[in-house]
Amino acid sequence: MKYGRAILADVVGYVPGEQPSGTVIKLNTNENPYPPSPRVLDALWSLAAENVRKYPDPVSLRLRQACAQRYGYENADWVIAGNGMDELLSLVIRTFVDPGDTILSPYPTYTLYETLSALHGAKYAAVDLDENFQLPESLFSTPAKLCFLPRPNAPTGVCAPREAVERFCKTFAGIVVIDEAYVDFADDNCMDFPQRFENVIVMRTFSKSFSLAGMRLGIAVARPEVIAEFMKVKDSYNLNLATQAAGLAAIEDYDYMLNSASRVKATRSRLSAALRDFGFTVPKSDSNFVLAQWNGTPSAREIFERLKADSIYVRYFKVRRLENALRITVGTDSEVDALLDALRTIVYEKKPQPPAPESSTSFESLQEDS
Secondary structure (H helix, E strand, O other): OOOOOHHHOOOOOOOOOOOOOOOOEEOOOOOOOOOOOHHHHHHHHOOOHHHHOOOOOOOOHHHHHHHHHHOOOOOHHHEEEEOHHHHHHHHHHHHHOOOOOEEEEEEOOOOHHHHHHHHHOOEEEEEEOOOOOOOOHHHHOOOOOEEEEEOOOOOOOOOOOHHHHHHHHHHOOOEEEEEOOOHHHOOOOOOOHHHHOOOEEEEEEOOOOOOOOOOOOEEEEOOHHHHHHHHHHOOOOOOOHHHHHHHHHHHHOHHHHHHHHHHHHHHHHHHHHHHHHHOOEOOOOOOOEEEEEOOOOOOHHHHHHHHHHOOEEOEEOOOOOOOOEEEEEOOOHHHHHHHHHHHHHHHOOOOOOOOOOHHHHOHHHHHHHO
């Protein structure tokens, strides 16, 4: 393309999970299977035409104040809101990284990190996670201007111990972005780290636990001087009126989110146990999805295609270390039952099919693993 920027010539754009139409079981893009708080819909219905015709609050002040209060910060100066967390990931590079600088992350992880680095002209250093998908020692000694450190990680679902993340933040010389997109499905978090470390930014999304993927809302929490730099770079009106209203209603009905996340965690335990009974290797997940590793016949890619033919969508990544794995979003109990029925047919197609494992798939017996 003769008019394109030279830097784009070798960049492969980020490819989101497939968004199928029609009646399907959609377990490929880590959306919450349950609806958002009823207060969200009430807030959207309450939008007045007089307000819609005007520009929204350019700094989303009420939303930022509510998030600051919820997460233990004194005021909105500690928070910035973005058009999805993806915008904030782009903003952090534009704010703190010069072209030619190095951006660090573990591997495998969210591929958008690498795409955004390439678009900015930054070098990208990916350090392999260990055999248990935990942070390797080599990550602690790799220099960079900025590090994306997802916790829990995607697509593995594994959560690095808080102590390991704390150690990294203490020793890393650049900016550390702790990506907590899935942390509401985990047992702990690092939201207090910006108070303790001047170089730490914690990011959250409303797409997963709050069920607002369609509204596009994310937040970042950091020292006020760091947020002030963000504010210089963000678009003038980056969050529309409806998103601000929906986000405010969602954060103010926090207990509703916690209940939704609890339901997902219970089903996650049931799904993980059933997959292990089928012969999959499933690392302990602290996310709203599981990574199902498979070394049998048919291949993981063939299982993915067979499920798709049955209108059940999961995620397959044709990349190193994930060639034999499927990432499966935790759906409703009925969606998970349909998935397991389909997998049972595929996995035991040429073998005697055992009955559904009662003890390992019952909700009550597995809730303690959630």
